[in-house]
Amino acid sequence: MDMGNRKTQFNIWYWIAAFVGLMIFQYVYTATQHVAQIPYSQFETLLRDGKIADVQVSDRFIQGRFKQPQDGKPLFITTRVEPNLARQLQEHGVTVTGQIESTFLSDLLSWVVPILVFFGLWMLLMRRMGGGMGGLMQIGRSKARVYVEANTGVRFDDVAGVDEAKAELQEIVDFLKSPQEYGRLGGRMPKGVLLVGPPGTGKTLLAKAVAGEAKVPFFSISGSEFVEMFVGVGAARVRDLFEQARARAPAIIFIDELDALGRARGAGPMMGGHDEKEQTLNQLLVELDGFDPKIGVVLLAATNRPEILDPALLRAGRFDRQVLVDRPDKQGRVQILQVHMKKAKLAADVEAEKVAALTPGFTGADLANLVNEATLLATRRKADVVTMDDFNNAVERIVAGLEKRNRLLNPREREVVAYHEMGHALVAMALPGVDPVHKVSIIPRGVGALGYTIQRPTEDRFLMTREELENKMAVLLGGRAAEQIVFGHLSTGAADDLAKVTDIARAMVTRYGMSEKLGHVALEKDQRSFLSPNPLAGGPREHDYGEATAEAIDAEVRSIVDTAFARTVGLLTERRDLLEKTARKLLEIETLSEAELASLIGDASAPEASEPESGKRPTRRGKAAATNFSRRAE
Numbered sequence: 001m002d003m004g005n006r007k008t009q010f011n012i013w014y015w016i017a018a019f020v021g022l023m024i025f026q027y028v029y030t031a032t033q034h035v036a037q038i039p040y041s042q043f044e045t046l047l048r049d050g051k052i053a054d055v056q057v058s059d060r061f062i063q064g065r066f067k068q069p070q071d072g073k074p075l076f077i078t079t080r081v082e083p084n085l086a087r088q089l090q091e092h093g094v095t096v097t098g099q100i101e102s103t104f105l106s107d108l109l110s111w112v113v114p115i116l117v118f119f120g121l122w123m124l125l126m127r128r129m130g131g132g133m134g135g136l137m138q139i140g141r142s143k144a145r146v147y148v149e150a151n152t153g154v155r156f157d158d159v160a161g162v163d164e165a166k167a168e169l170q171e172i173v174d175f176l177k178s179p180q181e182y183g184r185l186g187g188r189m190p191k192g193v194l195l196v197g198p199p200g201t202g203k204t205l206l207a208k209a210v211a212g213e214a215k216v217p218f219f220s221i222s223g224s225e226f227v228e229m230f231v232g233v234g235a236a237r238v239r240d241l242f243e244q245a246r247a248r249a250p251a252i253i254f255i256d257e258l259d260a261l262g263r264a265r266g267a268g269p270m271m272g273g274h275d276e277k278e279q280t281l282n283q284l285l286v287e288l289d290g291f292d293p294k295i296g297v298v299l300l301a302a303t304n305r306p307e308i309l310d311p312a313l314l315r316a317g318r319f320d321r322q323v324l325v326d327r328p329d330k331q332g333r334v335q336i337l338q339v340h341m342k343k344a345k346l347a348a349d350v351e352a353e354k355v356a357a358l359t360p361g362f363t364g365a366d367l368a369n370l371v372n373e374a375t376l377l378a379t380r381r382k383a384d385v386v387t388m389d390d391f392n393n394a395v396e397r398i399v400a401g402l403e404k405r406n407r408l409l410n411p412r413e414r415e416v417v418a419y420h421e422m423g424h425a426l427v428a429m430a431l432p433g434v435d436p437v438h439k440v441s442i443i444p445r446g447v448g449a450l451g452y453t454i455q456r457p458t459e460d461r462f463l464m465t466r467e468e469l470e471n472k473m474a475v476l477l478g479g480r481a482a483e484q485i486v487f488g489h490l491s492t493g494a495a496d497d498l499a500k501v502t503d504i505a506r507a508m509v510t511r512y513g514m515s516e517k518l519g520h521v522a523l524e525k526d527q528r529s530f531l532s533p534n535p536l537a538g539g540p541r542e543h544d545y546g547e548a549t550a551e552a553i554d555a556e557v558r559s560i561v562d563t564a565f566a567r568t569v570g571l572l573t574e575r576r577d578l579l580e581k582t583a584r585k586l587l588e589i590e591t592l593s594e595a596e597l598a599s600l601i602g603d604a605s606a607p608e609a610s611e612p613e614s615g616k617r618p619t620r621r622g623k624a625a626a627t628n629f630s631r632r633a634e
Ligand SMILES: Nc1ncnc2c1ncn2[C@@H]1O[C@H](COP(=O)(O)OP(=O)(O)OP(=O)(O)O)[C@@H](O)[C@H]1O
Pocket: 158, 159, 160, 161, 162, 198, 199, 200, 201, 202, 203, 204, 205, 206, 256, 302, 304, 336, 339, 363, 364, 365, 366, 368
């Protein structure tokens, strides 16, 4: 872990020092112990006496070996003298002692300087990559590259169209404003909040807004930065991050792309960075467990893939709160556009409403980009104001790009999805004893879901009657039935619905003995506990019957599903006008709440009018059932 890190740092410097030291030592030692510095005249004498074994002549020196060591030194060095001058000097018996200049410095420089330059560059690189090498002066002190903004300057007003998320985060703001007070009144101290939503929906912006509203410093770091780090550095950085934030509490720590770091351990490919990520994640868990929220540090993190996060991160006392930051609906887009249009000079014909109508499926970031693009187009035209034409052109460009990346539905697909979802919703509202519809939406959500209908459970259920199961199947089939009635053909979007319907029908035949043909016989046993809260979920089963029975079961399942489908088509055909009206409205405003549905439908349908409490959220306990229109095409 960290100690290892410090040790490596020391080691590197030891090696450099040892290397340089050795070179100096060797140079001095050789010079003093082995080499005799002799005058040139003495060299000539020795030469004449035949005592020189060999020489190397350079521009300025003559060096070589004696045949026998002189005064214990086997080598000599002397100044080189120009041959003519040497002869004359010798004729006159002059002793020639040349000063032998030391080449020590130049030798040293020619060796050591490149090495030092090399190591210097290397360390610079390490530090660029976030390494904690520090300088020579602060060995072992990891210099985390943490981004701190003393004041983000972002307010909740700058983040539009995500009112639910803002409402949930308001509590964090209140807490950060006076942590002590909050604790004194017995409020549960927030510790970690996970912002979940598709890219570009404003998670980072929201986190900054929380800091801005509470007027506390904002420490941020991105999970993806940890990926290429050296062993130990990531963990050290996480520790530093918390240390710095604690020192300036109350504060917010924001970790973007938590999934890059918090991926379930042991799930990633076994690569070099694997261990490192694990260490970093462990350090994060240690910090999360270790800090006392009373000091007023709140950890916010963002991810668009909560499903791959390590479950350890989501446990109580860690990131135990999740805030959904969804793509905006039309009204949300209007608000976001208004925020971004404030900065542009607009022509009178530009209205946020009109632009929002053109941009279904756009995220906040897409819309910010759109306003920017339109402004650029106007600038290029050398115009004074941005016109609606600029916006139209910009929309076209951006839509083309988004469609290519498979992030937008084309208008035809949106229509199919709208009728499909309204089919579910209308059937649910027409049948007694079915959970009321909480929300219908054609805003793509999560992986593959192009639209969804959420039902709000009114009570926890443990038993279901045959009628209730039939109604449930009808609701599930409502999507496909609507498609057939309106468009006359089927799409792949109902795959999930059909799988669920088939499961129910099969269970009715083989487990609940609800088929007249096969009688009150349990043909398959569910191997899970019979107290399992959801008896309809398929579990591992055991069966024991012959081929003839298998065929009979298949035929019965089919007949049950067919009957349910015919009934659903009947129900929706009766309500065809209502289907048209509500689907059109859904296409226009993209989400319909319980209250909006109720007012659209009036008292015309619903035999058992669902309570008209408006805007009530699905209860947290008792899972809200969502019927997704899936993208999966098979
Ligand atoms: N709800 C919003 N209101 C206003 N502006 C928004 C909103 N959502 C996004 N934006 C704009 O888009 C930019 C990018 O958004 P941001 O980086 O916060 O998205 P993100 O959800 O964090 O995305 P990622 O997951 O890709 O990091 C913001 O700086 C802002 O200009």
